[in-house]
């Protein structure tokens with residue numbers, strides 16, 4: 575197996591984990607946050623800049639690359655690593671989540687999903703086997719099982735169907751997978767503890783090298799997600815990485831680490847960076863606000879990133895107001911550096927045995943970053 579995971583320390587009080595994921599493209603210290611490179615690019619940054627933020631594992635979206643430029647093209651240009659020149663690790667999602675987000679443009683059956691491209695309306699089919707083949711062509715270090723994603727607020731019959739179908743599809747993914755890329759399973763079951771348990775038990779039986787919790791952060795209230803996080807990570811093997819998909823705000827990541835999760839991805843830091851919003855130690859800073867016009871202080875006094883070391887809030891506000899590309903670039907860079915520093919702090923606290931104290935101090939500060947969640951777009 576080309577990808578391996580080592581558990582280095584576990585916080586006795588909470589179960590928070592410090593681990594190390596070794597991939598053919600380097601080591602990823604966990605807990606780790608993956609920047610999202612939807613189209614084979616982390617929007618607004620060069621790959622050298624992504625590296626400089628501290629990221630070592632990035633996510634790319636199968637759905638988007640499958641439609642454009644096509645998996646054959648990426649494969650011909652050396653797979654994702656040759657194509658993009660990113661020296662770190664890549665993880666591809668299965669395309670499932672995006673396809674299920676195409677309300678009205680898709681038809682789901684037991685074999686797979688027929689859907690229409692959001693570019694030109696052309697018809698395509700993704701099955702478990704096809705998703706795996708496409709992900710093998712893309713060549714990421716870690717690939718994901720194709721799953722049936724039930725959203726927030728669906729009835730029990732639909733949730734049960736999606737859970738059972740995801741298990742059948744995971745077996746088909748495993749049986750058709752021929753490379754040494756690490757194939758991770760995805761536990762579904764929505765917000766029903768019984769279904770989550772059924773899903774986790776079935777996935778663990780497949781003996782895959784890592785597992786994700788899917789179907790969270792799909793529009794549910796935060797308390798509902800936290801209820802699932804209270805038991806779901808514990809249903810997974812301790813010696814394998816646990817990936818919480820699509821999460822989240824800084825406070826969500828801290829609570830999920832405390833619950834025993836290791837890997838995260840989210841579009842938030844990059845999307846907010848393109849909409850004038852910075853995530854700082856004190857909360858969200860919206861640079862469109864007039865109060866920053868003559869502010870000569872750094873964006874985040876506690877940050878040592880290249881943006882904060884060099885530029886004032888006043889200058890960043892000017893770039894944003896003038897719609898200059900540099901504004902989006904500098905804010906995206908800072909936001910990703912902020913997430914990387916947060917995960918580095920979490921790792922250090924778990925490693926030193928001080929995570930409990932760290933967590934109490936963090937909760938005591940009571941800073942929250944969440945606002946309206948960004949809607950998932952295909």
Ligand SMILES: [Zn+2]
Pocket residue numbers: 873874877878879880881882883908909911
């Ligand atoms: Zn910064």
